Structure formats: structure tokens, C-alpha cells
């Protein structure tokens with residue numbers, strides 16, 4: 001469709017920005033009693049979903065350049081697209097990957113947690129929680145095709161998947177590096193890591209903010225397989241093909257049995273976790289650390 005084409009947006013979507021994002025993210029723009037707007041205003045989508053050639057499988061590609069940072073918009077689109085895939089019973093498995101060369105995701109968008117107000121921090125953190133809960137408890141089989149750097153929130157996102165394939169390129173690294181920024185990975189980040197690589201390895205990795213190159217990530221169990229860069233997505237798809245042989249109901253119940261207690265840890269105290277985040281991130285000392293870190297990232301080029 002040409003960028004200037006006119007579509008009708010339902011009035012409810014104009015009244016509620018969240019609904020508008022929903023509609024634009026998924027192309028659910030129904031031609032019912034609204035006002036006309038140009039699609040140009042909704043042109044760039046941050047999460048692409050394409051059916052793969054194998055039946056029942058989709059590829060979800062994050063497209064939020066330059067580094068796929070987890071902005072509020074990206075998080076929102078991700079959750080909405082996942083929900084849409086879950087509701088469409090033809091899909092059983094999804095590969096999560098990135099469209100940004102050399103970067104899977106740079107993690108939380110630092111501009112969302114730096115220099116904003118408490119209400120924004122609360123809204124943002126709720127969206128981060130939602131992303132984690134939805135991915136971690138998804139009934140779908142999720143395979144991360146990690147085709148680039150994967151720090152912090154990017155690593156968390158990949159850890160919610162059922163299997164991780166990473167590009168065997170020593171330039172890339174994966175890990176929860178929060179302490180290097182002077183911040184602390186929350187308990188549910190920690191729990192997700194412990195469930196993946198065990199307690200001792202997590203303790204060391206979290207305290208030191210370790211970013212593992214691919215070979216070490218494989219050794220510690222943070223990723224399941226390394227392949228040449230150009231085979232990451234095809235390998236993820238073939239892993240999914242193997243998982244598809246398992247009856248869904250048995251696999252889903254097993255996944256839920258393994259993960260629900262961890263998710264319940266957050267579900268029981270979501271509001272408290274938001275309050276803790278807001279008061280932690282609003283501290284002057286934390287804001288200073290984040291500003292310095294962002295400035296360092298920006299200076300790299302100069």
C-alpha cells in the first residue's frame with residue numbers, strides 16, 4: 001500500500017493512544033465510523049511478524065534502529081503481536097530475531113529511564129514487566145535467534161525463550177550487565193537467569209555484570225547453540241521443527257509447571273515492584289550514573 005493511502009481509524013483508537021498503537025501495530029484498522037488519516041503517520045512498525053515457510057511457525061523481527069532498545073513503543077508492539085499470534089491457533093512456534101545489523105537488542109531504552117518523571121518510570125516499568133510475563137509464560141514455543149549483541153534487557157528477553165541460538169561471532173556478547181551501569185537487576189531478572197544457568201553461575205555473572213562472548217555463553221548455558229552468523233535464523237527454525245513434534249498440551253503444561261512459580265513471584269507484587277523501581281531509578285545518584293553511561297555511549301562516536 002502506498003504511504004499516502006488513506007485508511008479509517010476507529011474513533012476509539014483516536015481517543016486512546018494505546019488503542020491507536022494497537023491498531024497501527026497490527027494493521028487492524030477497521031473501516032468503521034472514524035476519521036480519515038494518512039497511513040504515513042503510522043508508517044514505521046517496530047515489530048514485524050511474518051509466517052515462516054513451515055506451517056505453524058512465525059518469525060518476529062524487532063526493527064527499532066539503531067540498537068533495538070526496548071522503548072515503550074517496542075515493548076507495546078511486542079506484547080500486542082505476541083497476543084495476536086497466541087490467539088491465532090494456527091501458530092505454535094515463534095522465532096524472535098533482530099533487523100538491526102550486529103545487535104539483537106541493547107536492552108532497556110536508557111532514554112526511558114533517565115531524565116523523566118516518576119509517572120513515566122512507572123508506566124515504562126509496567127510495560128517491561130508485561131513483556132517479561134507474556135514472553136515467559138507464553139504457550140507458544142519461542143526460540144531466540146540472537147544475531148548480535150544482547151546485553152541487559154535484551155538478554156532478559158532472550159532468556160524468556162525456550163531455546164537460544166546465537167551467532168558465533170566473538171564481537172557479540174550476552175549477559176545481565178546492570179551492575180556495570182550502577183543499577184541492580186531486579187529479582188525476576190535474577191530468577192530468570194538462575195532458572196537458566198543455576199545459582200552459583202548467576203551470582204557471579206550478576207555481581208560482576210558479566211557480558212559473555214558466545215563460546216563462554218554456551219559453556220555457562222546462557223545459550224543453547226552457536227552457529228555461523230548466516231545460519232542463526234535457519235537453525236532456530238529447524239530447532240522449532242523438532243520441538244513441534246511434541247504434543248502441544250503436554251509441552252505447554254510442562255512449561256507452565258516449570259515457570260509459573262517464578263512468574264507468580266512477580267505477579268504477587270507487581271505494584272510493589274513498580275514502586276521500588278520508581279524510587280530506585282529516581283535517586284539522584286542513579287540518574288547521575290545513567291547519564292554518565294549514556295554520555296559515554298554517545299561519545300564513542302566522537
Ligand SMILES: CCCCCCCC/C=C\CC(=O)SCCNC(=O)CCNC(=O)[C@H](O)C(C)(C)COP(=O)(O)OP(=O)(O)OC[C@H]1O[C@@H](n2cnc3c(N)ncnc32)[C@H](O)[C@@H]1OP(=O)(O)O
Pocket residue numbers: 066067069102103105106107108109110111149151152153154177178181183184185186276277280281294297298299300301
Ligand atoms: C529495586 C529495583 C531496581 C531496578 C533497577 C533497574 C533495572 C534495570 C534493568 C535493566 C537495565 C537495562 O536493560 S539498561 C540498558 C543496558 N544496555 C546496555 O548496557 C547496552 C548499551 N549499548 C551498547 O553497549 C552498545 O550500544 C551496543 C553494543 C548495543 C551497540 O554498539 P554500537 O557500537 O553498534 O552502537 P552505539 O553504542 O554507537 O549506539 C548507537 C546509538 O544507540 C544509543 N544506545 C545504545 N544503547 C542504548 C540503550 N540501551 N538505550 C538507549 N540508547 C542506546 C547510543 O547512545 C547511540 O546513540 P547516538 O547515535 O545518539 O550516539
